[in-house]
Amino acid sequence: MSLRNYTEIQILPDHEFPAEGGLILPQQLVNKHMINNYQPIELCYGLKKITLDFKPGKSFMVKESAAQFLALAADGEVFGFHYDGRARRLIIGPxxxxxxxxxxxxxxxxxxxxxxxxxxxxxxxxxxxxxxxxxxxxxxxxxxxxxxxxxxxxxxxxxxxxxxxxxxxxxxxxxxxxxxxxxxxxxxxxxxxxxxxxNDKFLDKWEIVQQLKNMQNETVFFPYTRLYKGPDSLYEMAGRYPELYVKPTGGSLGKGIMRIKRYGNSYICQFQKNGETITKKYESIIQLGRMLHARIGSRTYVIQQGIELIKHNGSIIDFRALVQKNMYGKWTITSIVGRRGPEQSIVSNVSTGGTILGLRAALESSDAPWLPVDRIVSVMKNKALKFAELFENGAAGNYAELGIDFAVDRTGRVWVLEINSKPSKAGHSVGNQVKGTRPSVKRLIDFCFYQSGFRQQTRKKPSKT
Missing domain, CATH: 3.40.50.20 (Rossmann fold)
Structure with missing residues (x-):
């Protein structure tokens, strides 16, 4: 059985150390974990390990040479520890x-x-x-x-x-x-x-589209998306949809995004520059295509179907679900919030001036008061967890934190816009809107402790009588 405790660790010079073996463990700890001192134990800090004989005593003491090997500068400080009885391993920290x-x-x-x-x-x-x-x-x-x-x-x-x-x-x-x-x-x-x-790497928008495109069903939708391969890609998409978003596959924080709207035979293209929305008009699709091709150059972009999003006081709204692994290594929802873009903005990112709204508040105060709020909230929560699990199953590398962006159209349909592996942690970010330690930090620590061997017993539901 593995248990966790806290104790002060003292480091003594080798020549002053009162016992052979280099380690003294508190008698209370030895008794609690039933550690016999006839065999050495493995003392671990990070990836460093050292095998030491030990003696029971009044406090936790490590000889200086062993502490130096472990790069443990702990004299007089309180640390947590986790004892694994099967492996006879004592992990400091973590x-x-x-x-x-x-x-x-x-x-x-x-x-x-x-x-x-x-x-x-x-x-x-x-x-x-x-x-x-x-x-x-x-x-x-x-x-x-x-x-x-x-x-x-x-x-x-x-x-x-x-x-x-x-x-x-x-x-x-x-x-x-x-x-x-x-x-x-x-x-x-x-x-x-x-x-x-x-959280191995930044995610590529086109790779995410390819991975998740088979997950669309009657409760959640994906905007039709194709890889930009030249003006013909624009012509095809503009013939299908009156509104398009053009996005860099490696973009983040709303950077590099363009919105295109069709008005008869003319087109309006908008993009953000120095915090402002720049609007340009093109009299033909050919003229627009030339501009777009020159602007994109050799970079990789996708063209995505535009959605008639719900709005709040004329500004677009989308939603960010922060999904993280918890102290049991399971995906859980840390938060889902609404993000309202600045007036006239084509993106809602907080880093570009967007503001945070509560999930229900954003839905209930939108310009579509007929929306089935309870159903939409339920769909987002359910799908945020499902997408995290499915993404992880198909992804190379390890992930334990994802930002999943949703949108809601005026008919109440829920759309998945993208998945982000590096949700912002800056002062203006979603997670920094609470007092005290933000929930995302608590969950990050929960998971890191879990992954380092400091594992909690899974809570069991009480049996019905």
């Missing part, structure tokens, strides 16, 4: 890793607009006996199993050496950086060491 894009030039906002998120992760992890270490690609040591990283404690950041964490959450925020050969080599190095690396 140590949670967050891979970041880069460091900021300012000491206060060390990770730029992600700093507040990082502080929350650090504080929540520490409150549960763990440690969260934040590191960049440059801080991965290719010559040893250690990394250099940053921790946050007592309102300040400090840098130190740590063992490679077993569980690492990928928060690289740049597609370009993530796709570089050097980046992939560092990520593969982590995986080769045995790291559980999750």
């Amino acid at each position: 140590l949670v890793g967050i891979l970041m894009s880069s460091l900021s030039k300012t000491s206060e906002q060390i990770f730029g607009e992600m700093t507040d998120f990082c502080k929350e992760v650090a504080e929540k992890s520490r409150s549960r006996g763990g440690r969260a270490v934040f590191f960049t690609l440059e801080q991965i040591n290719e010559e040893s199993d250690n990394i250099e990283g940053w921790i946050y404690n007592n309102q300040k950041w400090s840098q130190s050496v740590f063992p490679t964490p077993y569980c690492v959450h990928n928060r690289i925020s740049s597609r370009r950086q993530e796709s570089k050969v050097a980046t992939q080599m560092k990520i593969n190095l982590l995986k080769q060491r045995g790291v559980f690396f999750y």
